[in-house]
Amino acid sequence: MYDVIIVGAGPAGLSAAIQCRKWDMNVLVIDEFPKAGGRLLGQLHQEPNGEWWNGIEETKQLTETASKLNTEIRLGISVHHVEKIDDGFLVHTNHGDFASVRLLIATGAAESAAPVPGWTLPGVMSIGAAQVMTNVHRVRVGEKGIVIGINVLSAAIAREMQLAGVDLHSMVLPAMNPVTKDHAHPKKVMDKLSRIAHLAPSAFLRFGGKVAKANIARKLATQFYPRNGMKMWGMPIHLRKAVTQINGTDHVESVTMFDVTADGKLKKGTEKRVEVDFVCIAGGLYPLTELAAVAGCPFHYSEELGGHIPVHNEEMKTPIDGLFVAGNITGIESAKVARAQGKVAGLSIAREKLKGIADLEYKVLQAMNDVRKTRNEASIQFHPGIEEGRTKMEDVFRESKKTETAL
Incomplete structure (x- = not known):
């Protein structure tokens, strides 16, 4: 005993x-x-x-x-x-x-994973799995990847992967559905992102952290968020882009990305394919x-x-x-x-x-x-x-x- x-x-x-x-x-x-x-x-x-x-x-x-x-x-x-x-x-x-x-x-x-069509392909992993592979096992998870899901955890781990020499295209939102509605809404994500804004070299993000408590400020920040994203540690963070599909036959080959409105709705005619060989999904x-x-x-x-x-x-x-x-x-x-x-x-x-x-x-x-x-x-x-x-x-x-x- x-x-x-x-x-x-x-x-x-x-x-x-x-x-x-x-x-x-x-x-x-x-x-x-x-x-x-x-x-x-x-x-x-x-x-x-x-x-x-x-x-x-x-x-x-x-x-x-x-x-x-x-x-x-x-x-x-x-x-x-x-x-x-x-x-x-x-x-x-x-x-x-x-x-x-x-x-x-x-x-x-x-971890909670935000479901994205194609997420069962080899090369798709949770952001936490990528962290363990990178920092614990010293395994390179791929040549070029993208992070789907913008939150405190994914931003911190993305930085760790960068420090290990992993090439990340960007961080983007998941497409909105009943499961991802909070993770795909730019205003709500901006609120969460503000809690690490002090770590960012971007003046825009630092400013966002100071004013995030004001609802009107969040609305303005997401409405006028740059189309090409804002960079944190040199990596674009896109609050106005979302991935709708992970593509590939035997492994990850690309993702399908759309521009989204300030409310997270897809904009027709903005479809684009981004070539990557791994995807990290972050749902908190x-x-x-x-x-x-x-x-x-x-x-x-x-x-x-x-x-x-x-x-x-x-x-x-x-x-x-x-x-x-x-x-x-x-x-x-x-x-x-x-x-x-x-x-x-x-x-x-x-x-x-x-x-x-x-x-x-x-x-x-x-x-x-x-x-x-x-x-x-x-x-x-x-x-x-x-x-x-x-x-x-x-x-x-x-x-x-x-x-x-x-x-």
Whole structure:
């Protein structure tokens, strides 16, 4: 019987494990990937202050610290069920069952792909897959490609691919359909793009970031958006062009592109073929919450946090005794925020076991402050209203505990 099992060896899971081991807890970390680090492994970008964020190096530091603390980490193990038992949890995996008094779920997030006709052709991949192939496996994904879907994630990864010498024609919108309506609407995309405008060398995009809160400004910006796009790091970003079809016989050969109106409607007579040999599709991220659901955790839908989120408080506790969550399962944010949340979760778990240690009480409060500071200083925000979403979640958690007490 472990003191705690942590599912997910990303920044949140590893950070939590380190804190638990510092307080001499019996910890098991499980991850289905053959390497620890999660989405950290593919990350490489330059911060506004000029410093580089290297996910592989960050992972190395976390794993080395965990190793020095004799943390048990088992990789290549998939968790397929979590069962609440009288004295804790039973975690079912493809390598047998593991029992624990407490459970931390730090499973992160997964990609949503915007469907485009022809997306089953070899050479079509998610933007996240391109990131892993480029930064982790050092595999060139193709000679010349295009990114369909303009958002914070795709812009950041496109830059990483450029730094690796990958030739990208441009970033464009998907054609509008019931699934892609938000991703294909220039005004809505402009709003999202504004959250990375400070990173852009384009004066137009930087200006857009300052005025994005004004609806009239978004309308004007999209209405008069240059036909040839605006360049970010030398790569055209087209808010007024959309891909309707990926073409090819045995592999990607080209895409069909149309000009679109400020509302995302195709303009007849503007059809054009662009020759590329690979396509990256970017539809954003959503929290990976299945294990929290089977564990019996209640959920709350939060647009600000990126979807249906396990109910939890700032200490990373859920209404289920002994169940904790941390990282992107609690809302889509940066790896730095996930790491800071993991520290909170680890300290909260240690405090729950050891009880009454003043130093731990102080450390939990300090770690929560660090999360807020890290969030406020984040160079990239995936969703607007993060703070509002977090405040609402605290209210939902308190209400769930009131209901539980009443019952």
